[in-house]
Amino acid sequence: QQSDANTLNLCVDPDWMPFEGLIDGKHTGIASDYLSLFSELTPYSFNILPTKSWKDTTDRLKAGDCDLTLMLNSSAEREKYLSFTLPYFFGPNVLVSKNDIPFMQDVSAIGDLSLGVVSGYRLLEEIPLYYPGVNIQVVPSEEAGLVAVEQGVLDVYVGSLYSTNLLIQQLELTSLRINGWISIQDKLRIGFTKPNEALVPIFNQAIDKITTAQHNETLYRWSNVQVIKETDYTLLYYFLAGGSLIILMLLWRYVVSAKVMTVLSNKNEELEQVKQALTSANKNLEYVSFHDDLTALYNRHYFMSALKTQFARLSREQINSVIMMVDLDFFKKINDQHGHMTGDKVLKEFAGVLTAALRAGDIAARWGGEEFIVLLPEANKTQSLSFAKRLMKAVEQQSFEADIQLTISIGMSQHKIGDSIESWIERADTALYQAKNEGRNCIKELA
């Protein structure tokens, strides 16, 4: 249902502030900041199809009316109809209860208490998996869950720190406290419907380009996280007039509650620190597991999983695509003559030259040592040959560390009917072997 090739139909969650919302039909929240970034960093523009609820949004994604949604966790259920980018926004999930429940370090501390979870949220799939036996009560929305805790119908509610905290403030649910945290974090990604899964690597590249400063700016603009700790002094004033005995009693009560508040406030600080440490550790882990640390290109593991995601569609629709193996010639000599450190610099410089030559949607990765692999989806023979020649020329013109004159050998294979991922890569590898045997600094192709 795309209105033109570069316009995507976007469905959002109309009621999940500060992540996103539709206010008078206008998209707002953290997701709207990221939408502006994606409009700049990709060739796509977005047409927002208004929906009434998150359920309506998921129904329209399943029906294929929308092409994507911007901020959601992946889950086994959602993988059935969506393909996900890398996560780009991380946030903790917290436990909310009335004041009189002690601080809860994770879901296991809940015991027999009832726990409210919103219908359709991924937490509903994952909490029973990680914490079997918890007394879960399904609620229709975050607001309904928090109000149920305020009214004593539910003991605890679990949800995102940012959205629950905003709702507690907006609805003035002053008896509620953010009173613990759970180890299941939100890792929010873009979800594309299956017919649009080819866009995943393009948006992954855009996500890679978002700077830490841009992430932080968005987080600070919208999160405004102030864990609520207000004390109601009205009763105190009233009883003060009543007599010194009552004053003494109240003073005693006040001292006790102040102590509780201090403990709570320390816990909230701890929670904030844990949250920050978790967020950056997770980001780092994601990055390290998908990238090569020397060249900062994707690694073999990421390449294989991205290829797997695209392969079914390329095969099914018989889309012309090419795999290219690129190997630096006589690299051992460079190490031997100039040292390993110089060798490392040359590898990094080459990765820069390779990255600059890519089109949006191409995926390049370090295959191992001085060998690199490139997937050119939707490229015919002429286009891929011209890419290979352009790359060889760029390497020839690059002034590498220590004035090294580098050349490369390239083996290419066009995807053909009946190919498996392995047979396709193996032909590119054989073509590279031939290029090496025929004197290097050349391109060989196996159909």
Ligand SMILES: Nc1nc2c(ncn2[C@@H]2O[C@H](COP(=O)(O)OP(=O)(O)OP(=O)(O)O)[C@@H](O)[C@H]2O)c(=O)[nH]1
């Ligand atoms: N500096 C550096 N060298 C590496 C790295 N990984 C692999 N190498 C070196 O790359 C060299 C590859 O040598 P060979 O497989 O003989 O290939 P070659 O010398 O490039 O020769 P041809 O590929 O046949 O042209 C070895 O000396 C490895 O030690 C790395 O991360 N840094």
